[in-house]
Amino acid sequence: MNTVKKHWFEISIGVLYVVLLFVSPDKTFFAFKEGMLLLINMLPIFVCVVLFSSFLSVFLSPKTVQRIMGKETGIKGVISGALFGTLIVGPLWILFPLYKTFLSKGARVAVVGAMIGSFAIKTPWIPYAAGFMGWPFILISVVLIMAYAVVEGYLIEKVMKKE
Secondary structure (H helix, E strand, O other), rough: OOHHHHHHHHHHHHHHHHHHHHHHHHHHHHHHHHHHHHHHHHHHHHHHHHHHHHHHHOOOOHHHHHHHHHHHHHHHHHHHHHHHHHOOOOOEEEEEEEEHHHHHHHOOHHHHHHHHHHHOOOOHHHHHHHHHHHHHHHHHHHHHHHHHHHHHHHHHHHHHHOO
16 A cells, blocks of 8 residues: 555556546557657666766765755855756756755755756856847846745755754
């Protein structure tokens, strides 16, 4: 029963697919095929992130994580987390094992929250985006996203403390 509670979402999707298979078999098969193609395309990235997270989990000491991202880092740590989040490239959903590794090693919730919040900025893409949108637009966007990421980190931490 504990497994059902833990995997209720996946089970619901499976049941939904079975129901939709009877309602509209052609569309359901097409959707399943597209989902499998997406999974196959994302698998190499997923494997790399899992291996990287495993590497960090084994070789990155909790003391190092706490020194860089821990509670004592204050605003400097949260801003550093937001800056680090701009350097991460790839789909956000695949990075959650990495974030969990940071948290389990003693990273501050606000730092990880700021990383997630600033993920919308892709530092290598800023000049490319500025070519289309103009430097003023991009710079204002980056500054606002970074400010929001820092605030988001603190808000997540505050909400998590109440739980």
